[in-house]
Amino acid sequence: MSEVKKIATRDSYGNALAELGTEHDNVVVLDADLAAATKTGVFKKAHPDRFIDCGIAESNMIGVAAGLATTGKVPFASSFAMFAAGRAFEQVRNSVGYPHLNVKIGATHAGISVGEDGATHQCNEDIALMRTIPGMVVINPADDVEARAAVRAAYEHQGPVYLRFGRLAVPVINDRPDYKFELGKGVVLREGKDLTIIATGLPVSNCLEAAEKLAADGIDAKVINIHTIKPLDEELVVAAAKETGKVVTVEEHSVIGGLGSAVCDVLSEKAPTQVMKIGVNDTFGESGPALELLKKYGLDTDSIYEKIKAFAK
CATH class of the missing domain: 3.40.50.920 (Rossmann fold)
Structure with missing residues (x-):
C-alpha cells in the first residue's frame, strides 16, 4: 500500500496565496515578522511589491489591513493564531468586524500540534473568539486540497474571513475529482x-x-x-x-x-x-x-x- 501524502495546511496557505496573487493584482499580503513560518514568504518571493512585513506588531498589522481594504485591496493578514486572534482581537473586532471590511486573516500554528512552541503559542481558543464577532466567517480546513480551496473562497467572499491553518503535516484526504468546496457546507x-x-x-x-x-x-x-x-x-x-x-x-x-x-x-x-x-x-x-x-x-x-x-x- 502506498504511503499517504501529508502536507501542512500552512504550506497550502502560502502556495495558494502566491497563485491567487498571480491571478488578481488586488491581493496584498501582510505578515508580522513570521513569513518563513506562516509560509507567506512564498507570496513575497512571487510578488514582493504587494507584500508588507509589519514587524512584531500584530494589532497594527490588522489596522493596516483594514485601511488597505477601504481602498479596494483584498488584504490577507497573517500570523500565528495566538497573535492573529488573541493579541489583535480588539483590532479584528473594531477595525475589521464592526465596519465589516473585506479583510482575510490567515492564522497559522493553531492548536496543540504547534508542539515545542508550548502552551503560550498553542492557541485552542481562536475559533471561539472569532465566532463571537458578528459577520465573521470562520474556516478550518482539513487538508491541502481544502486549504487551497478555502483561500480562494475567502478571496471571493465579500467580508471578513478567519482562516485557520496548522503546522503539522496532515494526510491529503480530499484529493478526488468530485470534491467541492462551498462556504457554509459540510x-x-x-x-x-x-x-x-x-x-x-x-x-x-x-x-x-x-x-x-x-x-x-x-x-x-x-x-x-x-x-x-x-x-x-x-x-x-x-x-x-x-x-x-x-x-x-x-x-x-x-x-x-x-x-x-x-x-x-x-x-x-x-x-x-x-x-x-x-x-x-x-x-x-x-x-x-x-x-x-x-x-x-x-x-x-x-x-x-x-x-x-x-x-x-
Whole structure:
C-alpha cells in the first residue's frame, strides 16, 4: 500500500496565496515578522511589491489591513493564531468586524500540534473568539486540497474571513475529482447509521481511521467534515443527528466555544440529541512533539476510537 501524502495546511496557505496573487493584482499580503513560518514568504518571493512585513506588531498589522481594504485591496493578514486572534482581537473586532471590511486573516500554528512552541503559542481558543464577532466567517480546513480551496473562497467572499491553518503535516484526504468546496457546507466523507462523527481541521483524517476501526466492532459511523464553522451547515448537522441519534464532535480546539459548542447550539434548538465533545478539555497545552501531544490530549486515532466506542454503547 502506498504511503499517504501529508502536507501542512500552512504550506497550502502560502502556495495558494502566491497563485491567487498571480491571478488578481488586488491581493496584498501582510505578515508580522513570521513569513518563513506562516509560509507567506512564498507570496513575497512571487510578488514582493504587494507584500508588507509589519514587524512584531500584530494589532497594527490588522489596522493596516483594514485601511488597505477601504481602498479596494483584498488584504490577507497573517500570523500565528495566538497573535492573529488573541493579541489583535480588539483590532479584528473594531477595525475589521464592526465596519465589516473585506479583510482575510490567515492564522497559522493553531492548536496543540504547534508542539515545542508550548502552551503560550498553542492557541485552542481562536475559533471561539472569532465566532463571537458578528459577520465573521470562520474556516478550518482539513487538508491541502481544502486549504487551497478555502483561500480562494475567502478571496471571493465579500467580508471578513478567519482562516485557520496548522503546522503539522496532515494526510491529503480530499484529493478526488468530485470534491467541492462551498462556504457554509459540510462534506459527508463516510455514510453510517449508528452515530455521527462531526470533525474539523487536523483530526478529520483521524476520525476516518477511527470510523474504520469502529466498523470492525460493528459500529457504523457517519463522518462529516465541517470546514466552515461559521456559518455552520445546520441543515446537514440536524439531518445527521435525526438519522443516527448520537453525535460526536472532534476538534483540535477547546471543547468550549468551538465546533462542539456550535453543533450543540443548533441541536439543542432544532433536534435535541446526545452529544459527546472531543477536544482540549479546559486546559492549556504544553511543550512537546506534536504527535505525542495529540496522543496525550486524546486527539490521535486510537484515543478517538476508544472514546467513541464507549459512547456508542
